[in-house]
Amino acid sequence: MPYGQVNVASSVGRRALLAGSGGMLMLAALPTAARAATTTVAGAPSPTAAAGAARTSLITQGTMLVHADMHNHTVMSDGDGSADAAFASMREAGLDVAALTDHATLFAIDGLSSSEWRTTADLANAANEPGQFTAIRGFEWSHPLQGHINVWNTSDFADLLRASSPGNLYDWLTGRPGGLASFNHPGRETGRFSNFSFHAAARNQLVGLEMFNRTDDYLFEGWSSGMTSPLVACLNAGWRPGLTGVTDEHGTTWGFHEGKGRSGLWVTENTRAAVFEAMAARRSFATRVSGLRVDATANGVRMGGVLNVTSADVRFLLDLDRSPAWDGKPLRIQVLRPGTSAPTVVDVIDTVNGRVTDFTVPLNAADGTWVVLRVSDPSQPNGSPGPAGHPCNDFGVAYTSPWWLQP
Structure with missing residues (x-):
């Protein structure tokens, strides 16, 4: 077989093994969106x-x-x-x-x-x-x-x-x-x-x-x-x-x-x-x-970082934009904290696309060592909802990386 090419017939056999009951992965069969030709893909708008x-x-x-x-x-x-x-x-x-x-x-x-x-x-x-x-x-x-x-x-x-x-x-x-x-x-x-x-x-x-x-x-x-x-x-x-x-x-x-x-x-x-x-x-x-x-910061620390916090009011800044398609679109920010089986939501902030949202939330390391911001569209439901009435049962748009509270 020429270098860099793959035998299509053998790939079909692989998919059968991967998707079938006797396969190593036992993956469910996946629908594939098709395009007519490579030229269609190349000419598609980004x-x-x-x-x-x-x-x-x-x-x-x-x-x-x-x-x-x-x-x-x-x-x-x-x-x-x-x-x-x-x-x-x-x-x-x-x-x-x-x-x-x-x-x-x-x-x-x-x-x-x-x-x-x-x-x-x-x-x-x-x-x-x-x-x-x-x-x-x-x-x-x-x-x-x-x-x-x-x-x-x-x-x-x-x-x-x-x-x-x-x-x-x-x-x-x-x-x-x-x-x-x-x-x-x-x-x-x-x-x-x-x-x-x-x-x-x-x-x-x-x-x-x-x-x-x-x-x-x-x-x-x-x-x-x-x-x-x-x-x-x-x-x-x-x-x-x-x-x-x-x-x-x-x-x-x-x-x-x-x-x-x-x-x-x-x-x-x-x-x-x-x-x-x-x-x-x-x-x-x-x-x-x-x-x-x-992009997001908590007390000036960028998402993914460590907050030297035991118990304090923490100031968040969230830069959120998808202009121009979403100019003025209503969105929601949910502050996620540790829970037993689902995240606890300690605050919900309404915002709109194209805005830096500035808000403060009290955090205590005794309640758990991480915090995540979830951005959602409240006009649509979550296709995989959690507990009845949970604030995150709306349509998820984005998640920041966590911050970790480490006194």
Whole structure:
């Protein structure tokens, strides 16, 4: 087979294994939005370019906003599209940062092989243009019961032979100090990463928790079956991830789906090193709206940081804009704090798009060590609601990364 190409017939076999009852992942079959031809994708209007806000924060200095999608698939695992086309599609769609993260399972027939891992690096290097577009190679460690974890910035990959459990993967990751990882579609698989069992040595490298995956808000994932909110379970366990959104694309129109998850990253420049630095600093927000700008501080500390607070009134500034498409649109800010099975909402603030919102909330470390801001559209319902009457049963637009209270 020529270098860089994938046998389509074998990819169909992979998808059957991944989706069927005898497959290693036992994934549900996924509908794929189709386009008539590659030329249609190339000529499509960029949603980010059409609706995007300015990339400069109104409340902080020294960084710029880039729009990122760090979770995408190709025929090298269970996707439909050739990896050769993926990065170009995402750049054409208006993304600034993009990653390919095909599944690493048990056997190469189910997911990445060593040769395909090298091919992904070649494609990322060819597409990467420092300062303009950052292309990244990664993989998705994929366990049928415990869950899936994305890993980026490593020279090798771990399948289930190399790491058969989340704990094994954390040990593998800590042996690669530059590697970064994320909890994917958290709570979808029943094991929930051994119920988010905490591994202190890997805390700094676990930099992401997907709050939007495809079109879904994962705040109350599993709630209807009696499960705890993944956000609450993860943060209460001791993990300190940034919050992210991803398309988890399995089709052929990478980047072109309005309404699917994506991330905002605040970077010093659009390069791999700066992207990884921003991820490690948790300067990220999750959204499922193209072109959105979100930046936030608490007592001057940027989202993703530590507040030296025992008990105090904390002043928040939230810069929120998607102009011009949303000028004046009513939105809502919910202040999320730890709860037992769902986050506690300690304040709700009405705002509008295009405004810096300034508000103060009393926080006490005795009530829990983290705080998150959720932005919502009160005119629409949450497709996966939580407890009756919960303030977050409206349509989620964005999540800031958490702040951690550490007296």
